[in-house]
Amino acid sequence: MNPSGKTILIIDDDADFAEALGAALEAAGFRVLRARDGHQGLKLAKLEAPDLVLMDIIMSERTEGFFAIQEFRRTPSLASTPIFVLSSLYDAVADFRVAPEAGWLAHDAFFSKPVDLEELIRAIRQRLGLNAAVREGTG
Amino acid sequence: MKILKLSKDKLDFFASVLQRFGEVHAPVEDNGEFVFRRLARWSEARLDYQRTILPLKKYFLPPRETLLEYRPGTGYVPAERDLEARLVLFGVHACDIYALNILDRVFTGRYADPYYETRRRNIAIIGIDCRPDERCFCRSMRADFVDRGFDLFFHDLGDAYLTIVGTALGDDMVLATGPLFSPVTAADIEEYKRRSAGKRAAFRLEVEIRDLPEIFEMEYDSGIWDELGERCLSCGSCSVVCPTCYCFDVHDEVELAGNGGRRVRTWDSCLFSTHALVAGGENFRKSRASRIKFRYYHKQRGFVAEYGRPSCVGCGRCIAACPVGIDITQVIDTLRGVLHAGPQ
Numbered sequence: 137m138n139p140s141g142k143t144i145l146i147i148d149d150d151a152d153f154a155e156a157l158g159a160a161l162e163a164a165g166f167r168v169l170r171a172r173d174g175h176q177g178l179k180l181a182k183l184e185a186p187d188l189v190l191m192d193i194i195m196s197e198r199t200e201g202f203f204a205i206q207e208f209r210r211t212p213s214l215a216s217t218p219i220f221v222l223s224s225l226y227d228a229v230a231d232f233r234v235a236p237e238a239g240w241l242a243h244d245a246f247f248s249k250p251v252d253l254e255e256l257i258r259a260i261r262q263r264l265g266l267n268a269a270v271r272e273g274t275g
Numbered sequence: 276m277k278i279l280k281l282s283k284d285k286l287d288f289f290a291s292v293l294q295r296f297g298e299v300h301a302p303v304e305d306n307g308e309f310v311f312r313r314l315a316r317w318s319e320a321r322l323d324y325q326r327t328i329l330p331l332k333k334y335f336l337p338p339r340e341t342l343l344e345y346r347p348g349t350g351y352v353p354a355e356r357d358l359e360a361r362l363v364l365f366g367v368h369a370c371d372i373y374a375l376n377i378l379d380r381v382f383t384g385r386y387a388d389p390y391y392e393t394r395r396r397n398i399a400i401i402g403i404d405c406r407p408d409e410r411c412f413c414r415s416m417r418a419d420f421v422d423r424g425f426d427l428f429f430h431d432l433g434d435a436y437l438t439i440v441g442t443a444l445g446d447d448m449v450l451a452t453g454p455l456f457s458p459v460t461a462a463d464i465e466e467y468k469r470r471s472a473g474k475r476a477a478f479r480l481e482v483e484i485r486d487l488p489e490i491f492e493m494e495y496d497s498g499i500w501d502e503l504g505e506r507c508l509s510c511g512s513c514s515v516v517c518p519t520c521y522c523f524d525v526h527d528e529v530e531l532a533g534n535g536g537r538r539v540r541t542w543d544s545c546l547f548s549t550h551a552l553v554a555g556g557e558n559f560r561k562s563r564a565s566r567i568k569f570r571y572y573h574k575q576r577g578f579v580a581e582y583g584r585p586s587c588v589g590c591g592r593c594i595a596a597c598p599v600g601i602d603i604t605q606v607i608d609t610l611r612g613v614l615h616a617g618p619q
Binding site: 174175197198199200202203204206207210229231232233234238239240241242 | 285287288290291292293294295298314315316317318451452453454455
């Protein structure tokens, strides 16, 4: 089922989290793809051209997501695919305090885990142009 | 000068934040050798590497590049694609930074090369300590330490890096990473000095370069050049891997349909039989002996006259690459009349 016509790719090594998140997104009308690391995610994205990517940072390597985002950005067919980062990075690495808004991370939005699912789905729908009311509301 | 400290367990995050300043390239292992390459993940970086196969000149003076294109009607159009790409070269050894400083004298001096200059401006350099192996003689060539030519330089302290900030860009990198860096302590400074002395003592290969131009002058007609000419294959490997060999050739590639073409610059080598071939068929260096002699004289004598020091930095790449085992340190020692006991 894919009433929205949109595909979301979840890249996360936490299988339980990816499963739960995927189920919530499917319930919200999205088609969901899952990958357990950046390499697999990139490979899948090249094949499936998702409309949006949800990217973890700390995976098999704790900076994997950072580099994976760069890989997406330098792939022409994926360079403009929206990437939302979902990570517990700032809790897990206490002395890393460089905000994602500082311009070094080529992402579109950052959500700290645990993620508020309603807020996330609202943001996804807004980013994909599926929710005119929200878009107007946030200017 | 600002000197700070970065704990090694924060290096991966530092490298990640560096992506703000450009695509991060670092030494990675490839079939038992090392090459500088874009990192797809941090764990690919091998900061404990020995010399890479190719030096960094590949980034600043690519093996092949289109300088301009031409079309009927529009004329010449400079080919500037990729020139503005911003890169961060992470983990560059002192000798290779020294080599870039030497190339700067050639390509940013009286006859400035805009392609080289633009890349030099857009590519950040982060240096890192190394340990000499049996082919390193950079200490003899005064290239085992650099005080410029890098944005940051990391000196190994064991569990941290003493970090020298070399430029305003380097300072921006430090500031962008927030609290990752910390001040150095007196103990850090002592450890730096201890390790620095240890590195100096670790060199096993040395050559004496004092009065070398004069020795070359005196030995211009030495039989060693003919002996080397007998061994040398003129393959050009030594100049391809040399971080300061910069000879290039320029030629036009005209499209067969006659609707334009491009002007291309490619690496050349003074070892190649066509290097001194000129119009009319005259070749000023027909023999292999004359070509290898030219290479030695240019690097060890001509460059000294022009720029005040040899262009060799003692990286050892030519020793590693030569298929017939010609060793520059042995050549120099032979010229000096020194019996060489180095590695074969």
